[in-house]
Amino acid sequence: MKKNISLLLFTIILFSGCKKSMDELNVNPNSPEVANPDYLFTYSVTKGMGSYNTDVYVQYWMMMNWMMHSAVLGGLDAGKEYEENSGKNNLWAELYSQSLINAHEVIRFTKDDPSLINKTSIARIWQVYLFQQMTDLWGNIPYSQALNGLANLNYSPQYDTQESIYTALFEELKNASALLDESKTIFPGNSDPIYSGSVSKWKAFANSLRLRMALRLRYANPSKAQQEIALLQSQPMMASNADNALFPYNGEIKNPLFDVFARGESGGKIFPSKFLVDKLNATHDPRIKVFAKPTPLSLIFGIPDYAGLPNLVPAGSSTWNNYDLQQHSDFSSIGDWFLHQDVPGVLLSYSEVCFLQSEASLLGWWNGNAQQLYIDGIRASIESYHDTLITTGEMNSYLASVPAVNLQNIITQKWISFTFENSYEAFADYRRTGFPVLTNYNGSPINQSNFPNRLTYPSSEAILNSVHYQEANSSQGPDAASTKVWWDKN
Amino acid sequence: MKKIYIPGFLFIFSCLSLFAQERNITGMVTSADDHSPVPGVSVVVKGTTNGTVTDLNGRFEIKIFSAADSLVFSSVGMESQTISTGIKNTFDISLKVKSHKLEEVVVTALGIKREKKALGYSVQEVSGTELQTAKDPSFVNQLAGKVAGLNISTTTGGPGSSSRIVLRGATSLTGGNQALIVIDGIPMENNTNNNTSQWGGRDYGNGISDINPDDIERISVLKGPTAAALYGSLATNGVILITTKKGKSGKGIAVSFNSSTSVESAYIHEKFQNTYGAGRNGKFAGQWVMGIDSIPTYNTAIDAVGSWGPKMEGQKIRDWDGQIRNFNPQPDNYKDFFQTGLTTNNSVSLEGGSKKITWRGSAGYMTVKDIVPNTTLKRTNLSARGIAELTSRLTLDVSISYVNQLANNRLGLADSRSVARNYVMMPRSISLESLQGHIMDASGKETTWYSAWNWMTNPFWDIQYELNDDSRDRVIAMGSATYKLTEHLNALLRTTTDFNTQVESSREASYGLLNYSGSYSNTKLNHKQYQSDFLITYSDKINADLSWNGNIGGSTFETHDDSNHKNTRSGLIVPYEYTIENSVNYPDTSTRLYESRINGLYAFGQIAYKSFLFLDVTARNDWSSKLPKENRSYFYPSVSSGFVFTDAFHIKENILSFGKLRASWAMVGRDPDQPYLESISYPYVSSFNGAPMYQVVPLIPLTNLKPELTSHLEVGTELMFFTGRIRLDFAYYTSDTRNETVTADISPASGFPQAVINSGEIKNKGIEIILKTTPVAAKNFKWDVNINYAHNENTVVSLTEGLESRQLLSDWNLTIEARPGHPYGDIVGYAILRDGNGNKLVDTSGFYLRDPNPRVLGNINPKFLGGILNQFTYKNISLSFLVDARVGGQMFSGTNMYGDGYSGNLVETLPGREGGILAEGVTPDGKPNKKYISAQDYWSQFATWTKEIHEPFVYDAGYVKLREVTFGYEFSEQLCRKIKLKGLSVALTGRNLWLIYSGAPNIDPESEYTNGNGQGYEKYSYPTRRSIGINVKIKI
Structure with missing residues (x-):
């Protein structure tokens, strides 16, 4: 019997032990249950910039070619240039569930502490930047109910109209930037990769972004646009390239376009487009040296010359076959300036602000000299490359030669300044204004009926958020590339 | 001895006293079948009532009074044996199982041995000897085709790759579907470590390959939850129960050697075309530029792959490496890449023991040199086991085994660094010598036949400079004590551990195409699991007809996983220096810890009536730390019953010798696979410019997490005809799994890509037939045929509410999905557009139109799986061969899609090279297509990136294989004795010898690249390893 008791005791000891309790075992030891908002903000910003999964697919394979900054050698079959790829699904998913949600968490962790008002406000401004980018691409998107998966267990948020989103974003920008306070704590060290926490720069960014947003509504809601612009006149704006909102890509997070530009020995499949190179050649734009390299063939002959690869060549045509066989010794490849992992990502630049102000001045909505602002914008663009390839003399003679300001020239210059950096914005301007006038490989205007007016929603939305997806389509129009977003009245 | 006897008779009497003196006879009774001890054997002195029974370890002790006494050993289901005692005091008896009765003893849950006829559910056993001759580096692969309802699938990632082990169909969408492995009561960690996705990866194998097959006594496959119910949460998917060998008491030490040596050759399935070489549309175009000297010059920077060029007729070319060569086919460039593999597997075991103590020790060493150069695997096994009867009541059983596995250069799978992929894409004119001779340029940069995109690495660079190795150290130990409290009451206390540490490192050289700056990574994974359990057993008889037993047990099972990962970031400062400190940027590091515990309490019992009607009941309650407190x-309970109607109704033996009906029902609960699913957290991601980055966990937790429940119903019968010449086991089952813990995809607009939910329902039903026959049983010749057949029908009843499909795998726009109303594993991809009459539609240029919406192109579930094992024995010679088959089901083959559509390397692309191809179909106006297009255009239309048409490359996944052949000779006892051996046998063996039938061209249909739930997707598989070897077994 004694033995039985000792056996039983042994059993009890074995089972109880001095181990963690069941409750203790279910506490995740790998990550904290609350987070430092600084660390969340850094992550939000890095994910809001393009990643290989998004930028390469959306910019490189889609928009850069749509906007004829580039052309793809033999990669995009003629007639199918405007097809989308899965990059748009990733872009949607990354912006919502990596970038925006972490900014949302920054706000949640800071909003109740007045001393952290700058962090709250900057996260809000950052969210506005992302939401505008998204609504410009897709039109109606979840906004008011978005990002509430954790708080309200809302797994399938409702879509809002683009118009209501714009209204809300203006409000958000205005309120958030008004709360910025130089005397309060800022994001420390490198936790703010864009402005290192500088309150004044974020304020200028917020106002510049508001100007970008206002002009987007130029045709859809002119009075609202004018009203917003008027409010901005007295506000600080970006005033030099030093104010540019840049993302400092480095060896840790490489510029995603570098990844493809620098592939292989030849720069891979993507080339500056004939449309771009012809335009720069015709106007002796010195930036050609930044965007392109002389063709290998011209270097053999000792006379450096630039030639772009045509877009929209019909498959099977003689031109197609010629290009196909000639290969790229006849074409300029991407310029060295872009072949670095640390080429910064451009969110919003001083040159764009100049162009926006110039456009607003032309309308009489902004108190400024349209011509001067237009020239300032071009100069800022050229200077942003701080490239020894372009001498001051070359720049000045070019500035002297550009045609006088008008909407077409502003937007065309803007388009040049966006080369390989911001095809998203070029795509928005094109839909809004129809500039630059894109032409085929043979100089004829492109077929507008094929040109996409938006991205279609990610295929997963139709499955995972089907009710609201259908609502969005009945409100905005069928989920097709041809459906125009609300502000697109062109 | 009394003094009364007269001294003169003293001598005689003293002689007689030898006979008349009472003495103890001891010994052990084992089964002749597998040498395991047989408990409960009745030992009776013939003609008396003096008797005893053997104990749990088969031991007995009996008093006799005369040397003339004989002992009779008898047991139900065994052939009785009578021995005369003579002057010997110890006897080891080996009892044969009665061949015509289905009264074998099988190992069931918790290692409890039961008469098979008493069971109400199906258990199928495989004897260890079946695994010890024609060996695979992972023994579990040898079970393929041998067990009905067991589906083993493997990847082509080289020796020691993982094996997916599924019983009776998939039940889970996101969790594991694999069976639990239990070895001598020790739940074994068997997580698959295969990181392959569509972008590539490597298969680091799973734990089951650590077992030395020579240590295996037998394997019991508990197919359904009823059989496995006592293992609780771990065993929803059935159990593979491994019993290892124990020592035997006997004279001296028994030594056995088992030595296998085999050579492996690449069994290539691709039928390459060897007519056309690099180029485009039949010309020296595409990759070629015309040199100034008018010699076509291959330019690697041009984005073109494959063999769409002119006929290879010895034309003068400047090849990719700059050498002037003749443009000739290289028919053996793939075959010659491979070497002859060599596998040696040697083991030695020693065993012995006294009356009270038995022990066994073994050592094994296996080396594998793969067919891919520089890929090797080594495994060392050491194990020891001792059983000691400390007192008449207390028995201890202790075992420990140690495994060390070392693998070098696991193969690249799918899209990255896969040699197989390279040869699918490489022009048929590229020679092995050119690749081998030019792996780098003068500056040390990797060179190959293609550089426009960096994914076609030079295979010779890969095997020399892109290296990885991994090692695993594992200790599995068990200690148990059995205490006989009374004659009826036994108690068992056991504790087990499985510790393993795995270290993986990978070294990518600088200046490689895929990773120009080089990298080094090192991962250490520690896995520990412990289980302690107790079991108290009471058995008694109520009356002569009715006996019962009752058991109460409990267990606590704990797992502890920690990992430590480090990798260099943004490259290596000093090339070829593989240390973490040599990182350009601050290295990435992560440490993780996952812990969990399941406590279980269970009770079970059995009532037997007249040994023909049996009723079993089990009940178990689990407490899991992975669930929130309130849940x-x-x-969950189970009930099962067996009814031997031939005994009940006294049916005559000669035709229907045995007949049994059985039925069972069980429920099994299961906790989530992962801990920490009920609370939010903010994991560290990485750092940027020195700023740390954290993110909110991309998974909405479920605060009210519940366990998953599977209910399972099984009915079956076991029949035996003609005194055992035909034996049939038939099972029909249905199972229903609900409430799975799923990480469901949700709209990312919610801020989260996934949420934890409990949802869904998956049903399986099926039949299993095991037919064992002995068509010939003559004096010297015997022929056995064993047939296994299993048919499983799976239905995904529902997913998360509102969800129409769930992806199990997604690769280049083809997905493997679970869709409600369909069987698990739909192949969903793009097809050719059809008109209203089902005609394929062709556009005016002669190209197929693609259906804009992806649709279901097939399903991976086979109609049935089966195996036929034939065994011939003639005197000492035996021959056996196993043919197994998968019938029905579909699969997608990326090798075919890209080999046809991308590169034109496969023979299917030869027709129409000269005259063009007419896409069969009608133009939108309904007229037959008459427009010919070039062969390149025809095939390329299917494999253009983002415009894929997968339909032509979805194939019947069926196959018939000659899996295993053994031709053996066992030396006779007399001969062995002459050369002072107890046993000697030699065998010639072969594995994977012949793919007799394949539904898919150019591949082995059994070629997955992942062992996850997304099966049915083949892409760039390596050749099958065809193995021929010799096996020698020696007993001393």
Whole structure:
């Protein structure tokens, strides 16, 4: 019997032990249950910039070619240039569930502490930047109910109209930037990769972004646009390239376009487009040296010359076959300036602000000299490359030669300044204004009926958020590339 | 001895006293079948009532009074044996199982041995000897085709790759579907470590390959939850129960050697075309530029792959490496890449023991040199086991085994660094010598036949400079004590551990195409699991007809996983220096810890009536730490019954010798695979410019997490005809799994890509037939045929509410999905557009139109799986061969899609090279297509990136294989004695010898690249390893 008791005791000891309790075992030891908002903000910003999964697919394979900054050698079959790829699904998913949600968490962790008002406000401004980018691409998107998966267990948020989103974003920008306070704590060290926490720069960014947003509504809601612009006149704006909102890509997070530009020995499949190179050649734009390299063939002959690869060549045509066989010794490849992992990502630049102000001045909505602002914008663009390839003399003679300001020239210059950096914005301007006038490989205007007016929603939305997806389509129009977003009245 | 006897008779009497003196006879009774001890054997002195029974370890002790006494050993289901005692005091008896009765003893849950006829559910056993001759580096692969309802699938990632082990169909969408492995009561960690996705990866194998097959006594496959119910949460998917060998008491030490040596050759399935070489549309175009000297010059920077060029007729070319060569086919460039593999597997075991103590020790060493150069695997096994009867009541059983596995250069799978992929894409004119001779340029940069995109690495660079190795150290130990409290009451206390540490490192050289700056990574994974359990057993008889037993047990099972990962970031400062400190940027590091515990309490019992009617009941309650407090406890019962109607109704033996009906029903609860699913957290991601980055966990937790529940119903019968010449086991089952813990995809607009939910329902039903026959049983010749057949029908009844499909795998726009109303594993991809009459539609240029919406192109579930094992024995010679088959089901083959559509390397692309191809179909106006297009255009239309048409490359996944052949000779006892051996046998063996039938061209249909739930997707598989070897077994 004694033995039985000792056996039983042994059993009890074995089972109880001095181990963690069941409750203790279910506490995740790998990550904290609350987070430092600084660390969340850094992550939000890095994910809001393009990643290989998004930028390469959306910019490189889609928009850069749509906007004829580039052309793809033999990669995009003629007639199918405007097809989308899965990059748009990733872009949607990354912006919502990596970038925006972490900014949302920054706000949640800071909003109740007045001393952290700058962090709250900057996260809000950052969210506005992302939401505008998204609504410009897709039109109606979840906004008011978005990002509430954790708080309200809302797994399938409702879509809002683009118009209501714009209204809300203006409000958000205005309120958030008004709360910025130089005397309060800022994001420390490198936790703010864009402005290192500088309150004044974020304020200028917020106002510049508001100007970008206002002009987007130029045709859809002119009075609202004018009203917003008027409010901005007295506000600080970006005033030099030093104010540019840049993302400092480095060896840790490489510029995603570098990844493809620098592939292989030849720069891979993507080339500056004939449309771009012809335009720069015709106007002796010195930036050609930044965007392109002389063709290998011209270097053999000792006379450096630039030639772009045509877009929209019909498959099977003689031109197609010629290009196909000639290969790229006849074409300029991407310029060295872009072949670095640390080429910064451009969110919003001083040159764009100049162009926006110039456009607003032309309308009489902004108190400024349209011509001067237009020239300032071009100069800022050229200077942003701080490239020894372009001498001051070359720049000045070019500035002297550009045609006088008008909407077409502003937007065309803007388009040049966006080369390989911001095809998203070029795509928005094109839909809004129809500039630059894109032409085929043979100089004829492109077929507008094929040109996409938006991205279609990610295929997963139709499955995972089907009710609201259908609502969005009945409100905005069928989920097709041809459906125009609300502000697109062109 | 009394003094009364006269001294003169003293001598005689003293002689007689030898006979008349009472003495103890001891010994052990084992089964002649597998040498395991047989408990409960009745030992009776013939003609008396003096008797005893053997104990749990088969031991007995009996008093006799005369040397003339004989002992009779008898047991139900065994052939009785009578021995005369003579002057010997110890006897080891080996009892044969009665061949015509289905009264074998099988190992069931918790290692409890039961008469098979008493069971109400199906258990199928495989004897260890079946695994010890024609060996695979992972023994579990040898079970393929041998067990009905067991589906083993493997990847082509080289020796020691993982094996997916599924019983009776998939039940889970996101969790594991694999069976639990239990070895001598020790639940074994068997997580698959295969990181392959569509972008590539490597298969680091799973734990089951650590077992030395020579240590295996037998394997019991508990197919359904009823059989496995006592293992609780771990065993929803059935159990593979491994019993290892124990020592035997006997004279001296028994030594056995088992030595296998085999050579492996690449069994290539691709039928390459060897007519056309690099180029485009039949010309020296595409990759070629015309040199100034008018010699076509291959330019690697041009984005073109494959063999769409002119006929290879010895034309003068400047090849990719700059050498002037003749443009000739290289028919053996793939075959010659491979070497002859060599596998040696040697083991030695020693065993012995006294009356009270038995022990066994073994050592094994296996080396594998793969067919891919520089890929090797080594495994060392050491194990020891001792059983000691400390007192008449207390028995201890202790075992420990140690495994060390070392693998070098696991193969690249799918899209990255896969040699197989390279040869699918490489022009048929590229020679092995050119690749081998030019792996780098003068500056040390990797060179190959293609550089426009960096994914076609030079295979010779890969095997020399892109290296990885991994090692695993594992200790599995068990200690148990059995205490006989009374004659009826036994108690068992056991504790087990499985510790393993795995270290993986990978070294990518600088200046490689895929990773120009080089990298080094090192991962250490520690896995520990412990289980302690107790079991109290009471058995008694109520009356002569009715006996019963009752058991109460409990267990606590704990797992502890920690990992430590480090990798260099943004490259290596000093090339070829593989240390973490040599990182350009601050290295990435991560440490992780996952812990969990399941406590279980269970009770079970059996009532037997006249040994023909049996009723079993089990009940178990689990408490899992992975569930929130309020849902932590869950209970589930099972009931099963067996009825031997031939005994009940006294049916005559000669035709229907045995007949049994059985039925069972069980429920099994299961906790989530992962801990920490009920609370939010903010994991560290990485750092940027020195700023740390954290993110909110991309998974919405479920605060009210519940266990998953599977209910399972099984009915079956076991029949035996003609005194055992035909034996049939038939099972029909249905199972229903609900409430799975799923990480469901949700709209990312919610801020989260996934949420944890409990949802869904998956049903399986099926039949299993095991037919064992002995068509010939003559004096010297015997022929056995064993047939296994299993048919499983799976239905995904529902997913998360509102969800129409769930992806199990997604690769280049083809997905493997679970869709409600369909069987698990739909192949969903793009097809050719059809008109209203089902005609394929062709556009005016002669190209197929693609259906804009992806649709279901097939399903991976086979109609049935089966195996036929034939065994011939003639005197000492035996021959056996196993043919197994998968019938029905579909698969997608990326090798075919890209080999046809991308590169034109496969023979299917030869027709129409000269005259063009007419896409069969009608133009939108309904007229037959008459427009010919070039062969390149025809095939390329299917494999253009983002415009894929997968339909032509979805194939019947069926196959018939000659899996295993053994031709053996066992030396006779007399001969062995002459050369002072106890046993000697030699065998010639072969594995994977012949793919007799394949539904898919150019591949082995059994070629997955992942062992996850997304099966049915083949892409760039390596050749099958065809193995021929010799096996020698020696007993001393």
